[in-house]
Amino acid sequence: MKQILLDTCAYSAFMRGHSEIKLALQEADEIYLNPVILAELLAGFMKGHREKNKKELQLFLSSPRVSVVNIDQDTAERYAVILNALWKIGNPVPTNDLWIAASAMQHGLRLVTTDAHYQKMTQVIVDYFAS
Secondary structure, three states: OEEEOOOHHHHHHOOOHHHHHHHHHHHOOOOEEOHHHHHHHHHHHHOOOHHHHHHHHHHHHHOOEEEEOOOOHHHHHHHHHHHHHHHHHOOOOOOOHHHHHHHHEEEEEOEEOOOOOHHHHOOOOOOOOOO
16 A cells, blocks of 8 residues: 655645646655644645635645644654764755654655655655656
8 A cells, every 4th residue: 555645845746737746646645744744734724825825735634645744752752863974974954854853753654745855764665756
């Protein structure tokens, strides 16, 4: 069974018609997001087309293949592992992306993204697609 965590940029790319991400979603049995991803999307929607974007997100979330994973103490422990590893190589990444990667690590999900810096996180399986 193919299970993926779709990060914020990948969701946005999918909505813009990115063919490789569209195919990755079609091939996935289960698609996950987390509250950080939802928050980033909602914040972005406030820049324009808020109602249209929120309706599209609600439609996406209503799919039986789409779920939201929670962030909890186990996620926090994985966040610490990833952050420590990045500190050791002198390569920090945005905090929100650490929470997204920690969720992927916690739930054993492939992370679908257009952000190259996830590839530096050896604790996570990353499907990187250039935007």
